[in-house]
Amino acid sequence: MSGVLLNKKIVLGVTGSIAAYKAADLVRRLQDAGAEVRVVMTQSACEFITPLTMQTLSGSPVAIDLLDTVQESTMGHITLARWAGWVLIAPASANTIANLAYGQTDDLLSALCLATESPVAIAPAMNNKMWQNQVTQSNLAQLSARGIYIIGPDSGDQACGEQGEGRLLEPNDIVDELSRIAVPARLQGKHVVVTAGPTFEPIDPVRFMGNRSSGKMGFAIAKAAAEAGAKVTLISGPVALMTPPSVTRVDVETAEQMHDASMRHTSDSNIFIACAAVSDYRPETYQDSKLKKTQSSQLQLKLTINKDIVAAVAAKKNRPFVVGFAAETDNVEQYAKDKLIAKKLDMIAANKVGDGLGFGVDDNALSVFWQAGSKLLPKAPKSHLARDLMTIIIEQYYAKNTTEST
Ligand code: C5P
Numbered sequence: 001m002s003g004v005l006l007n008k009k010i011v012l013g014v015t016g017s018i019a020a021y022k023a024a025d026l027v028r029r030l031q032d033a034g035a036e037v038r039v040v041m042t043q044s045a046c047e048f049i050t051p052l053t054m055q056t057l058s059g060s061p062v063a064i065d066l067l068d069t070v071q072e073s074t075m076g077h078i079t080l081a082r083w084a085g086w087v088l089i090a091p092a093s094a095n096t097i098a099n100l101a102y103g104q105t106d107d108l109l110s111a112l113c114l115a116t117e118s119p120v121a122i123a124p125a126m127n128n129k130m131w132q133n134q135v136t137q138s139n140l141a142q143l144s145a146r147g148i149y150i151i152g153p154d155s156g157d158q159a160c161g162e163q164g165e166g167r168l169l170e171p172n173d174i175v176d177e178l179s180r181i182a183v184p185a186r187l188q189g190k191h192v193v194v195t196a197g198p199t200f201e202p203i204d205p206v207r208f209m210g211n212r213s214s215g216k217m218g219f220a221i222a223k224a225a226a227e228a229g230a231k232v233t234l235i236s237g238p239v240a241l242m243t244p245p246s247v248t249r250v251d252v253e254t255a256e257q258m259h260d261a262s263m264r265h266t267s268d269s270n271i272f273i274a275c276a277a278v279s280d281y282r283p284e285t286y287q288d289s290k291l292k293k294t295q296s297s298q299l300q301l302k303l304t305i306n307k308d309i310v311a312a313v314a315a316k317k318n319r320p321f322v323v324g325f326a327a328e329t330d331n332v333e334q335y336a337k338d339k340l341i342a343k344k345l346d347m348i349a350a351n352k353v354g355d356g357l358g359f360g361v362d363d364n365a366l367s368v369f370w371q372a373g374s375k376l377l378p379k380a381p382k383s384h385l386a387r388d389l390m391t392i393i394i395e396q397y398y399a400k401n402t403t404e405s406t
Helices: 018-032 051-058 069-075 077-083 094-102 108-115 128-132 134-145 171-182 216-227 255-268 309-314 332-342 382-400
Strands: 009-014 036-041 086-092 120-124 154-157 163-167 191-196 231-236 247-251 271-274 281-283 303-305 321-328 347-352 363-370 373-381
Touching: 009 018, 009 077, 009 108, 018 036, 018 051, 018 086, 018 171, 036 051, 036 077, 036 108, 077 108, 086 094, 086 108, 086 171, 094 108, 094 120, 094 134, 120 171, 128 134, 128 163, 171 382, 191 216, 191 255, 216 231, 216 247, 216 271, 216 382, 231 255, 255 271, 255 309, 271 309, 271 382, 309 321, 321 332, 321 382, 332 347, 332 363, 347 382, 363 382, 373 382
Parallel strands: 009 036, 009 086, 086 120, 191 231, 191 271, 231 247, 271 321, 321 347
Antiparallel strands: 154 163, 281 303, 347 363, 363 373
16 A cells, blocks of 8 residues: 555544544545544444444554443453554544643543553644634644644534534545645755746737646655655646645746746756656747638648657756656656657656646546556545655655765
């Protein structure tokens, strides 16, 4: 199994909140990310979701009572506290947050949190008034000051019919956030340059040649690189996307501008990831005024080839680790491998496009090839794929630059 939380041992604490049902999905998402999960529930959590559900999903008995003679003799709170690489409480109720703040140990989960030496993260879930209450906020401030990670909450519609802050984050977002916190920043001190989106090649002041690239994959990769601790420069064609946190964005429009920006920003870079769908050709001449319709039923547009940006970066003297993409409608593997060699790339990530795959959609699947190996990343949201791809890039980057340490 691949995943950012590979081999991480996580005790998932579930407390009494209407959002407890989301903990079932959360177990699956954690497992998908490679984690081994044991579940601890409070008594009131059992009113919202059955221990049997959590036991079946996690594949291990669920611990509930502090004074359970059977459980304490097998995996009691101290053993669980030692076993845990991480304790994640989701949903974390106002009551459990108060217990943790005051060091109360009248249920197994709070006792375990006091006994563990491993990091603890909590994903609060409660009514927005309870969330805003000064007591809750000061409890959270205490926990935060003690190094407990607070994940979320989200805001929006609440089970009580109100609107506001206090909703449990979606399981995928909790896993994303935990991964960000739990996985060491392996690209600290490194500079990663990513190209993303389409290029627009102007024909006249109102028309251009473009393509359907949404930029989502490139933006997700830039985000994953930043999460891994890198300084990230994202060179983006025209897209309608928010810049990920701590990423420096350089907006360009044409392939030529993207080429120039890429050459400039890779001068001190360690990794270059060419995710953009660059227009191979551009109109040979730009018409200063709008092309007029004529009597003729045909119009010929003469095109001229654009520079290959990724190949140009790979040809640099002090080149970074270079990763290209190949979007193909058929013969994906062969074309990708040919491109790896022809463009002198270190790695290529290939995906099939067309028939609802690839451009514009949220899910994607990738086949990744490098000189000595390959890996298939099955269909998943682009944010997850980007993380998994980043993990492979980091491994191969350090494998090539063996003098550097991870
Ligand atoms: O040759 P093809 O366009 O299929 O190659 C795709 C890869 O090359 C992608 O990584 C893309 O970003 C990059 N590319 C480029 N400059 C071009 C054309 C493609 O960097 N002019």
